[in-house]
Amino acid sequence: MEGGSLTEADALVWHGCCPFDRIDGAAAVQERVWAPLARAFGHLQRSTDVIVRGRWKGADWIATRGNLTGVFCRDWLGIPATNRFAWLPYGRFDRVDGGVVVESYELFDLPALMMQAGIWPLGPGPGPALPCGKPAGGPDRDGAASLDLVERMIAGLMRYDGRSLASMGMRNFWTHDFRWYGPAPIGTFAGHEDYERGHQRPFLTAFPDRVGGNHKCRIGEGLYVASTGWPSVRATHSGDGWLGLTATGRPVGMRVMDFWRREGDRLAENWVMIDLLDVLRQLGVEVLHP
8 A cells, every 4th residue: 555645755754653753765664654554454445534735834735634444454563453344543744846745744543553452551541432534514615714713722722821721712712512533542522521521621631831833734725724743732741640641740742633624613623643652652651562
């Protein structure tokens, strides 16, 4: 299976999730990532559910998210084969020059695959890990409005006063019954109360000083916005409970990908990928043994 539908430059720089990290050259990416994955998954297919195109800092970008699916028939990265149908959520950002991909950022939700194989060691998490499919959509083409809404929502997140979730004003930016699709084992939530219980409050308790930045791409097209940073969140692990962990006091950087869908003047869906294995690695917790 190829790394993407676009042609990849020989000098491609590919930034992947833990344990791959950076790989230089399309041939090396094929050898280290795609060929072993194709051997591990029989009938491997890529389903792309969201595509966002745009320009960021003078460059052309294409952002995609979806699932890699097939029969998990051979061990991969130390994850034992299940010999059953399996899904591996992914997010990818490609910088394109002259129709050729010259730089990529790609995250695989490896904890989701580990949970399907029954080897995730840190507990089930606060929400179900689901193989999310295609989102709802519409004819609205105003990508600038979508991007502006996301930017204002993120500015609200940065107004957290350290005490009350209401200080961020999130109910001004999201529909009442929005869906938040997080990485395994964090999981999926519906509406403000469920989202605050399952993700927002535990995350801010664990990382109260989190700040954003170092964005590699943020683009809007139609109803959708896509953003990634490497890392896009920096924080100190200073509170207990997140993923069942005790605070370590260690600083971390988080590789994150977000995909949002706007519905009118509010956000209705958010797909979030976090390189949790890399975060855990920084906290001194190794859960993958390739």
